[in-house]
Amino acid sequence: MNISAFDIKSKFVEFDEECVIHSFLGILNNEILDRQMTVLEGDLLDGLESKALKKKAFHIFVEVLQNLKNYKPAHDFKPPYEHFFILIKDCKNYVSVISGNFLLNKHVDGVRSRIDLVNYMGEDEVKELYRGILDYGGVSDGGGAGLGFVDLVKRSGQKLNYEFIEVNDSISFFTLTITINKA
Amino acid sequence: MENYSKAPSPKTPRIFFDASTGEFELSGRSIPENSIEFYKSAMEWLDEYSKSPADQTVLNVKLEYFNTSSSKCLVEILRKLESMKEQSEVSILWHYEEEDEDMLESGEDFKNLLKIPLKLIELEDE
Numbered sequence: 244m245n246i247s248a249f250d251i252k253s254k255f256v257e258f259d260e261e262c263v264i265h266s267f268l269g270i271l272n273n274e275i276l277d278r279q280m281t282v283l284e285g286d287l288l289d290g291l292e293s294k295a296l297k298k299k300a301f302h303i304f305v306e307v308l309q310n311l312k313n314y315k316p317a318h319d320f321k322p323p324y325e326h327f328f329i330l331i332k333d334c335k336n337y338v339s340v341i342s343g344n345f346l347l348n349k350h351v352d353g354v355r356s357r358i359d360l361v362n363y364m365g366e367d368e369v370k371e372l373y374r375g376i377l378d379y380g381g382v383s384d385g386g387g388a389g390l391g392f393v394d395l396v397k398r399s400g401q402k403l404n405y406e407f408i409e410v411n412d413s414i415s416f417f418t419l420t421i422t423i424n425k426a
Numbered sequence: 427m428e429n430y431s432k433a434p435s436p437k438t439p440r441i442f443f444d445a446s447t448g449e450f451e452l453s454g455r456s457i458p459e460n461s462i463e464f465y466k467s468a469m470e471w472l473d474e475y476s477k478s479p480a481d482q483t484v485l486n487v488k489l490e491y492f493n494t495s496s497s498k499c500l501v502e503i504l505r506k507l508e509s510m511k512e513q514s515e516v517s518i519l520w521h522y523e524e525e526d527e528d529m530l531e532s533g534e535d536f537k538n539l540l541k542i543p544l545k546l547i548e549l550e551d552e
Binding site: 280293294295298299301302305306309312313370373374377378390391394397398 | 437457459490491493494495497498501523525526527528531535536538539
């Protein structure tokens with residue numbers, strides 16, 4: 244797919260449909276990510292059935308925003324690639340957090356393999372991997388704890404859905420959906 | 427030695443380490459972007475404390491949320507306490523809210539990594 248054919252807004256609209264309780268499309272910078280974080284300090288998640296579900300959704304939203312923040316500074320994307328989106332859905336049977344952002348093609352394989360690895364694992368294996376990384380200590384290449392995708396799978400109890408769309412020779416668009424079942 | 431104290435903020439926990447009684451508390455939210463920077467002074471304080479700890483050291487963890495980068499710092503704090511176990515009777519009291527399976531599971535994760543007692547305590551919903 245080339246630049247003219249990819250439009251973040253139309254991708255965003257694809258997700259911004261039924262049961263969305265929060266959606267944002269804008270420039271990816273620290274100030275905006277911080278502002279997104281404060282969204283949750285209001286009553287946005289109060290409609291969720293239980294305190295446990297609310298906490299889970301909060302945690303996942305924060306992790307996704309912080310993952311975006313960790314990725315952003317080292318790769319200062321120029322227009323029109325500086326945008327991102329994030330949404331929260333509260334549907335009948337599930338809650339989901341969806342993010343979309345540009346990333347460099349050279350990072351696609353690494354991200355894909357980390358997600359595939361945790362998606363392939365069973366619940367106990369994910370738990371073991373999480374404990375192993377925790378035990379090992381240190382900071383990951385991305386500047387974080389190296390627990391990002393593992394934590395999202397462990398906490399949501401569901402496989403991560405993702406998509407990479409190649410925009411041009413150096414940039415792709417990455418969407419990530421984390422679902423928490425209510426039952 | 428002076429006590430270590432940090433007031434809570436929307437993204438960071440309350441930390442209070444009492445050097446003379448060995449009563450420590452970590453409570454609230456821990457979701458700073460730069461956890462290493464945030465916990466640095468607490469780690470340094472613990473290094474000093476470990477030279478002459480109280481007879482008993484009890485850390486009460488009452489966290490509502492913590493992000494993945496904080497989890498690495500928590501391990502480091504707990505490991506520092508673990509390293510004092512010859513000089514001080516060290517224990518961790520891990521409080522979690524009723525029905526908060528994630529925080530219970532996190533407590534179990536930490537318990538699994540440590541060689542000091544970690545007690546899981548359920549807090550009843552208000």
